Amino acid sequence: MGFLKIDEIHHTYFTKTSATTALSNISLEVEEGEFVSFLGPSGCGKTTLLSIIAGLLKPTEGKVTLEDQLLEKLDNQIGYMLQQDYLFPWKTIEENIQLGLKLNNQLTTEKMSYTYKLLEQMGLSGVEKQYPSQLSGGMRQRVALVRTLATEPKLLMLDEPFSALDYQTKLRLEDLVSDTLKSFGKTAILVTHDIGEAIAMSDRIFLFSPRPGQIYKIIHVPDELRALPPFQARNHELYSEIFQTIWKEVESVETEQ
Amino acid sequence: MKQNSKLEFLHNEYIQSLKRESRWVRFYQLIIFVVFFAGWEIFSRNQWIDPLIFSAPSKIWNLLIDKIADGSLFLDLGYTVSETVLGFILGTLLGTILAAILWWSPFLSKVLDPYLVVLNSMPKVALGPILIVALGPSMTSIVAMGAIISVIITTIVVYTSFREVDPNYLKVLQTFGATRFQSFREAILPACFPTIISTLKVNVGLSWVGVIVGEFLVSKRGLGYMIIYGFQVFNFTLVLLSLLVIAVFATIMYQLVELLEKKLIKNSSQ
Ligand SMILES: Nc1ncnc2c1ncn2[C@@H]1O[C@H](COP(=O)(O)OP(=O)(O)OP(=O)(O)O)[C@@H](O)[C@H]1O
Ligand SMILES: [Mg+2]
Numbered sequence: 218m219g220f221l222k223i224d225e226i227h228h229t230y231f232t233k234t235s236a237t238t239a240l241s242n243i244s245l246e247v248e249e250g251e252f253v254s255f256l257g258p259s260g261c262g263k264t265t266l267l268s269i270i271a272g273l274l275k276p277t278e279g280k281v282t283l284e285d286q287l288l289e290k291l292d293n294q295i296g297y298m299l300q301q302d303y304l305f306p307w308k309t310i311e312e313n314i315q316l317g318l319k320l321n322n323q324l325t326t327e328k329m330s331y332t333y334k335l336l337e338q339m340g341l342s343g344v345e346k347q348y349p350s351q352l353s354g355g356m357r358q359r360v361a362l363v364r365t366l367a368t369e370p371k372l373l374m375l376d377e378p379f380s381a382l383d384y385q386t387k388l389r390l391e392d393l394v395s396d397t398l399k400s401f402g403k404t405a406i407l408v409t410h411d412i413g414e415a416i417a418m419s420d421r422i423f424l425f426s427p428r429p430g431q432i433y434k435i436i437h438v439p440d441e442l443r444a445l446p447p448f449q450a451r452n453h454e455l456y457s458e459i460f461q462t463i464w465k466e467v468e469s470v471e472t473e474q
Numbered sequence: 475m476k477q478n479s480k481l482e483f484l485h486n487e488y489i490q491s492l493k494r495e496s497r498w499v500r501f502y503q504l505i506i507f508v509v510f511f512a513g514w515e516i517f518s519r520n521q522w523i524d525p526l527i528f529s530a531p532s533k534i535w536n537l538l539i540d541k542i543a544d545g546s547l548f549l550d551l552g553y554t555v556s557e558t559v560l561g562f563i564l565g566t567l568l569g570t571i572l573a574a575i576l577w578w579s580p581f582l583s584k585v586l587d588p589y590l591v592v593l594n595s596m597p598k599v600a601l602g603p604i605l606i607v608a609l610g611p612s613m614t615s616i617v618a619m620g621a622i623i624s625v626i627i628t629t630i631v632v633y634t635s636f637r638e639v640d641p642n643y644l645k646v647l648q649t650f651g652a653t654r655f656q657s658f659r660e661a662i663l664p665a666c667f668p669t670i671i672s673t674l675k676v677n678v679g680l681s682w683v684g685v686i687v688g689e690f691l692v693s694k695r696g697l698g699y700m701i702i703y704g705f706q707v708f709n710f711t712l713v714l715l716s717l718l719v720i721a722v723f724a725t726i727m728y729q730l731v732e733l734l735e736k737k738l739i740k741n742s743s744q
Contacts, residue, residue, distance in 0.1 A: 271649055273645060273648055273649065295649070296649070297649040299642055299645060299646060301642070303640075303642050303643055303645075303646050305643065305660070305661065305664070307664045307665070307667075316646075316647075316650060316660070317650040320647065320650045320651065320652045320656050320660070321650065321651065365649075368650065
């Protein structure tokens with residue numbers, strides 16, 4: 218039985234001059250505790266799908282359920298980290314990470330100390346009183362992750378969280394995020410352009426094809442790789458094999474256009 | 475080492491030249507001031523200009539001393555300054571609240587759009603007589619004049635900046651289930667704080683116009699009244715004295731608001 222069920226989603230964006238079908242006939246299920254990736258070329262509707270799951274956007278057709286409940290209104294069951302960090306520049310790091318709690322009147326000492334603990338786990342202790350502009354891109358990304366985790370969502374969605382970072386920071390954060398999520402047993406959806414990242418981090422990969430966005434293929438990552446942290450998974454012999462398979466699929470997606 | 479001391483020398487030289495320049499600027503500013511007032515005095519004494527109309531700095535000065543001595547200047551000044559301050563604070567506040575209402579209801583803002591354009595292009599001082607009849611010839615209607623003159627332009631400027639806030643900040647708040655009011659408080663208002671502060675600066679100038687015109691019409695007290703009274707009894711020394719006092723205090727107020735702006739914006743952008 219699926220934890221998150223996405224059922225026959227279609228979405229079309231309407232503007233005065235055009236109607237763009239961003240998603241067509243998307244159905245998928247994600248199990249509790251599973252880590253899945255959405256992989257696909259730019260413009261294939263990945264962000265659109267996340268917005269729909271998060272309830273920010275009403276799909277033209279179809280429905281989304283989490284634990285068999287319709288997601289009409291989100292009450293912090295889903296944490297969504299946008300494509301950029303969008304930390305509020307006029308708030309301190311502390312105020313930023315406790316934003317979700319504040320908005321829901323949950324600023325208890327217990328929950329607050331939880332946010333500090335998360336910050337510490339991310340290797341960011343001591344920045345509480347600073348402003349986002351004083352941090353580097355990688356640090357800001359981690360703060361944004363803490364902000365998303367602070368409300369303890371059941372499902373976590375990350376929209377290309379590492380795409381703006383340098384390669385080393387990215388590898389390090391992949392390990393950190395994967396480790397953090399595993400320790401909390403969180404269900405997660407990761408959007409990425411990076412085939413390697415998808416293989417290293419996830420249990421299953423959904424490959425999307427564009428115009429309109431559709432699920433082209435579902436790839437199961439073998440257990441050997443899933444057991445390893447992302448950095449080690451990248452060095453495993455199975456990794457390059459799967460990389461080649463997915464690479465071919467991605468190319469066939471492109472030639473089909 | 476040698477390089478360093480040379481750099482230091484050049485830097486000192488540069489600072490010196492800047493200082494020298496600013497001293498000359500001050501010098502010429504002073505010259506203009508002295509020449510203007512001395513010339514005015516001499517022209518007036520020799521009747522090269524009509525002393526009845528243009529008065530003379532010495533006469534204005536004597537009147538100033540008299541009016542300070544009997545305290546009447548401070549009374550008038552006090553009225554005008556407090557009306558102006560109230561006017562521009564009210565104008566900015568009301569304008570911001572109106573902008574918030576427009577942001578709250580995009581439909582309402584579309585409906586009201588042409589009316590805002592009309593109101594904005596209308597010369598607000600033309601409303602003076604109506605205000606005075608409606609609110610009575612009192613301080614209330616003068617303050618209203620000071621406020622009304624800036625309220626529409628504030629609404630338009632602030633509303634535009636509300637709409638330009640990156641919608642992704644709202645998205646972040648929505649993922650946490652924020653209400654529209656919370657979104658306004660956490661993202662829209664703080665993001666537009668610098669714009670609101672800088673409208674204060676524009677509004678302080680506008681409010682002086684509104685208040686002086688208001689005092690012309692109400693004709694009871696204040697610097698605007700001093701001008702209109704001096705005009706009616708053909709006492710142009712009084713008119714010119716009010717003008718100079720207005721010039722000085724409008725400048726001071728503008729500088730204060732500018733100072734406040736710098737302080738607040740520095741704090742908020744920190
Ligand atoms: N607000 C909108 N109005 C109209 N069309 C939109 C809107 N947002 C997205 N689209 C269109 O929908 C399609 C999917 O966009 P989406 O942002 O979901 O892609 P994406 O897969 O996230 O791309 P990327 O990897 O570049 O982030 C694109 O063709 C885009 O032009
Ligand atoms: Mg996207």
